[in-house]
Amino acid sequence: MPGDVIIALKTAQHDLGEITPEGFFARGARNPTSGERNPVFLHSDSSLVELSKQAATKASFAAVTTAKGERQPKIVTGIIVTGDIFIASEQKKNELRKRFAADAVEMEGAAVSQVCYQQGVPLVVLRSLSDKADQNARPDTRRFYETASRNSAELVFQLVGLLKQF
Template identity: 45%
Template sequence: MKKTILFLLFLSHFTFAQRYKPRNITGLLGAFGAEVALVKEQLQNPKTVMVDGVTFTTGRIGNQKVVVAETGIGKVNAAMTTALMLDHFRPKRILFTGIAGGTNPDLQPGDIVIAGRIAHHDYSSITDKNTPTKQTRNAITKAFNPVYFPADSALLRLAEIVVKSVPLEGIPLASGGVSDRPVKVMTGTVVTGDVFVASSEKGKSLRADFGADATEMEGAAIAQVCYQIQVPLLIIRSLSDRADAEAHIAYDKFYPTAARNSAKLVIALVKAL
């Protein structure tokens, strides 16, 4: 009986995944207008397409066909825009560019986290056996998703190679020194919740509970949609702040540089595909 149930779950998931027929186009997403605008500036022959009120822009970056969209802030907006993009354009893969708050004490505003894995930090439910879990459930197969959604391994490896040759902007030193601080890039854990984290205590708890290097408001929602439909995904986040009490001040100062560096990496990654 148990084997039969597992087979049916596998079959329903396999059948659904087979219905998704990808086209030779790459989906590019960002939460803010400014982040998306940086990518759109690189488009050749841009064309605008409206899908249920959401603006998508198609074009080329290098030899790659791409479609670009702004998700809006928060998990529901991110999931909705991702689903519309997948349904209408059928991208072969999705890349996300954006900013985040740093929860790794070794990172500073301006540094980059390539998300090797990503999780919801504000999700919790009770299983049929009355035990708490942080795992979401796949609405198609009814099976539990992993707590951490993994990045696509091929995209991750390519990003780790490409970033070594990307001319990232240096970060201004707080002391006003002669030269800027070079950007630190790491592959790490990103967590997602519907809250702008501006508390050192909250940041420490995310670090302790999830091993989080950065926190933001869209990634895990996009990752869950892509995981359930089996579409390759990579999320890149450049830190605008340290998710502490000074987050709003740091955000205003570092957001422009952080957004540009994240977009530069994503654009270079597209060209390298």
């Protein structure tokens, strides 16, 4: 839901693979240095995931105002999938949820995960959702981008504070 915050356990590129008569088969990108294929799912650093969860308990997230009233954003630990297209289709969202067990879809996270994986750099991808990746995605993005941005920044701010303690 818009305003909810996702802490990625892992990421994947949902539009990287091969389409055959039998269907779509996801593949990881090739490491340009070694030529080896990356795994489809790139895992977040478990310590950073745990610190992110702690940061979320300290954060003061902005409430999400909907037609049904205000609600507090949910914090979800799960799977984020990335692609080169903006998803504004209930059907495509459901397909990605089924194929990858995706909790969120966006356009950047797995690309950053890929570079960090190839360079041996620990990471965690954090997202605050601005839309539901359905037919209302475009207007919802305009409506909720400020709340999503504030909630994302709040989580990062709290996470940086915890990282400073180390």
